[in-house]
Amino acid sequence: MKNYDVIVIGGGPAGLAAAYNVKSAGKSVAIFENDLWGGTCPNRGCDPKKMLLSGVEARDRIAQLKGNGFSDVPFMNWSEIEAFKESYTSKIPAGSKGGLDSAGIDNYHGKVEFTSKNELKFEDEIFTADKFILATGQHPSILNIPGSDNMITSNEFLSLKQMPKKITFIGAGYIAFELANIANATGAEVHLVHHNDRPLKAFDGEFVNDMVEQMKSRGIKFHFNIDTKEIKKSEAGFELISDSYKLNSDLIVCATGRIPSVEGLNLSAAGVEYSRKGIKVNGHLQTTNQNVFAIGDVVDRPQPKLTPVAGFDANYVTDYIDKKTTDPIQYPSIPTLVYGSPKMARVGITTSEAEANPDQYRIVSSNLTSWYTYYRIHEPIAKAKIIFDKTNQVVGATVLTEQADELINLLTLVIDKKIANAEYSKLIMGYPTVASDLEYLI
Numbered sequence: 001m002k003n004y005d006v007i008v009i010g011g012g013p014a015g016l017a018a019a020y021n022v023k024s025a026g027k028s029v030a031i032f033e034n035d036l037w038g039g040t041c042p043n044r045g046c047d048p049k050k051m052l053l054s055g056v057e058a059r060d061r062i063a064q065l066k067g068n069g070f071s072d073v074p075f076m077n078w079s080e081i082e083a084f085k086e087s088y089t090s091k092i093p094a095g096s097k098g099g100l101d102s103a104g105i106d107n108y109h110g111k112v113e114f115t116s117k118n119e120l121k122f123e124d125e126i127f128t129a130d131k132f133i134l135a136t137g138q139h140p141s142i143l144n145i146p147g148s149d150n151m152i153t154s155n156e157f158l159s160l161k162q163m164p165k166k167i168t169f170i171g172a173g174y175i176a177f178e179l180a181n182i183a184n185a186t187g188a189e190v191h192l193v194h195h196n197d198r199p200l201k202a203f204d205g206e207f208v209n210d211m212v213e214q215m216k217s218r219g220i221k222f223h224f225n226i227d228t229k230e231i232k233k234s235e236a237g238f239e240l241i242s243d244s245y246k247l248n249s250d251l252i253v254c255a256t257g258r259i260p261s262v263e264g265l266n267l268s269a270a271g272v273e274y275s276r277k278g279i280k281v282n283g284h285l286q287t288t289n290q291n292v293f294a295i296g297d298v299v300d301r302p303q304p305k306l307t308p309v310a311g312f313d314a315n316y317v318t319d320y321i322d323k324k325t326t327d328p329i330q331y332p333s334i335p336t337l338v339y340g341s342p343k344m345a346r347v348g349i350t351t352s353e354a355e356a357n358p359d360q361y362r363i364v365s366s367n368l369t370s371w372y373t374y375y376r377i378h379e380p381i382a383k384a385k386i387i388f389d390k391t392n393q394v395v396g397a398t399v400l401t402e403q404a405d406e407l408i409n410l411l412t413l414v415i416d417k418k419i420a421n422a423e424y425s426k427l428i429m430g431y432p433t434v435a436s437d438l439e440y441l442i
């Protein structure tokens, strides 16, 4: 039998951050992982996706300067950029494990399951701990329809050795939009099939429509209000079938959401309750067993499931276990981003919340397309909606531009630190940049 102060299950951003924190606090810690050390984000999520996106960004920049210095717009060579991505991702699992070894954190690879409220079994050995942290994340869901085996998920897409000529994505959330843009930049014929006509439903409808139009202008085909009933193997590849609708493609990617990874852990033996939305927690990220915590994507909570949120959870829980805080977790504003062409991002109060409460909020819409920062790169569309409260403080923002990933972080700073226009205007920012424009937006 082995005993630790803390046992962490899941070696992704949440679990790794928690394990390092526990170790730094001078406590004994073990971490278990049953797949790739490093987890979703660096192996099959954010990082490989954004490496592939660098090719999309390069192509977009050239396309926007066509006739102004460039005449040809090259397609992205998939095999080459995939290999470039692989040069990064292939080192992640060994690098993550190496980091744990160097830090003296005991790490175990394989299947682990609870046998009681404070015991685990791993390869016939029992492990006990004072506290457990569940950080097992999520994995892609696959539609439960006939022929579901004929689809791949984002996991396989990100490591395709060849991009097919014609590819279909089912779903219209973050993953479908981002991967569709990547496939499109390689010259593939790309289709996006959605069961209703409101993609990216958490974002401002006007900006989503603008984004859809931009993607259409790049050749991506949208098929709305199609309820996929079956996927059949066909001569041409795979056939997506709905009531009176058929679409043939070489490859179909199911991007209809992700589900919490709780199977096989025997959580009932630990007295930990969960649902299809994730593990149930209280304000201290404590599960229905007070000595078992849950952090990151596996948690059932309203905050978006993102890497920085997973890290924030880890820091909170280890502080709570260390008795550095007794307060419930309080999240700062969380920016969320769709890495498409262009990018769309939002933070704070949404435009729909602001529209529903006109006595509390004022929305200022700006078309930034002709602003120097966006004109310089000849962006076809750049827009912002900034939400102010009664005191004229920025409390929310939605932006649509290639530069949205940088702009939204500045706006998050303005919101969280309650920076007033008068204060920001006194700063000197590098010019001409997104930051030097900001005083005219806030």
Ligand SMILES: Cc1cc2nc3c(=O)[nH]c(=O)nc-3n(C[C@H](O)[C@H](O)[C@H](O)COP(=O)(O)OP(=O)(O)OC[C@H]3O[C@@H](n4cnc5c(N)ncnc54)[C@H](O)[C@@H]3O)c2cc1C
Pocket (backbone or CB within 6 Å): 009, 010, 011, 012, 013, 014, 015, 032, 033, 034, 035, 036, 037, 038, 039, 040, 041, 044, 045, 046, 047, 049, 110, 111, 112, 135, 136, 137, 138, 154, 175, 261, 262, 263, 264, 265, 295, 296, 297, 298, 305, 306, 307, 308, 310
């Ligand atoms: C395609 C894609 C793109 C994304 N892009 C972004 C982005 O741009 N920005 C962003 O912030 N977020 C992005 N995300 C989300 C981000 O990857 C997650 O929010 C983040 O990885 C969550 O960290 P986590 O540690 O909670 O879970 P994970 O990273 O999923 O790690 C959980 C780990 O637990 C392991 N595990 C599961 N079950 C067990 C078990 N029974 N025993 C042992 N180990 C187990 C898993 O193998 C995994 O390694 C993206 C996700 C995807 C899929």
Ligand SMILES: NC(=O)c1ccc[n+]([C@@H]2O[C@H](COP(=O)([O-])OP(=O)(O)OC[C@H]3O[C@@H](n4cnc5c(N)ncnc54)[C@H](O)[C@@H]3O)[C@@H](O)[C@H]2O)c1
Pocket (backbone or CB within 6 Å): 143, 170, 171, 172, 173, 174, 175, 176, 178, 193, 194, 195, 196, 199, 200, 201, 226, 227, 228, 255, 256, 257, 258, 304, 305, 306, 336, 337, 338, 339
């Ligand atoms: N840029 C980022 O930060 C980023 C990128 C990728 C993923 N992620 C994370 O991963 C999570 C999962 O991403 P996702 O895109 O898989 O999920 P999602 O929840 O964003 O989107 C799923 C989409 O599939 C649709 N859908 C559901 N059932 C369907 C059906 N039967 N037919 C057609 N469409 C259907 C939903 O309406 C929705 O539009 C995100 O919520 C986010 O937390 C973040």
